[in-house]
Amino acid sequence: MSINPTLSIMQKTAIKAGKSLLRDFSEVNQLQVSKKGPADFVSISDKRSEEIIKNDLMYARPDYAFLGEESGSNNIDSPHRFVVDPLDGTTNFLHGLPHWAIHIAYQYMGETQLCVTYDPIKDELFYAEKGSGAYLNNQRLRVSARKKLSESILATGIPFLGINENKHEEYLKRLSRVMAKTAGVRRFGVASLDLAYVASGRYEGFFEYGLNPWDIEGGILMIREAGGFVFDEKNCTYKCEGNEQQSKWIIASNNELQDDIFQLLNSY
16 A cells, blocks of 8 residues: 555654653653643643654644644644644553553545554554545454444543533433443543544444544544444534534444444433
């Protein structure tokens, strides 16, 4: 497969930022940490990773717009834009949990065309190009072929202090139904990897409320390129609206269980 030049740049900068994060992760107890909200932390590592990514991407594509979790928008008016989460799973990282990732999406005219999700701990590089498929370390990805909820694993994110607190009761109702009908539920705290795992067939589905564009833009493309579906609580094709936290559910599934998962999450 010939690699799109912009995708190649994204891959290289994700790997470069990953090396920086791995060095910091080996000394996680020494990191200087500042709170930016209840149970929501930002570290030197986040900022350093985003600086590496932003510098490399802007050097290669100086006329492109940029939206990063830490630095926000660069205010360039362009049909081209990078959307970046320099460290998805910051809380895991700061607690020494080896499950976190770097996530980069490229958009043209508001539509995601390329994405990279890199897990430095496992050295797993997930990526996708619109119309050309999704891949893990050069191996083509396909969503799971399982057809029964009873054999399926779903991933989710659960509200916590300061995040979606008004959704606790609704989450518990949905989670209870999923627990009763599936082979298991996983909550690993890294939405970009949750979506990549649906694309790679490790999970049959995923659901969460109120995620940010930098968490999910690329993962949405990856799942669709792997043959799966991403939709909202109205069973409409999911699309991010604006640059801030989304006020809706994102639901992902393989090619076989879209209706079953939708009905399971929305039956009261």
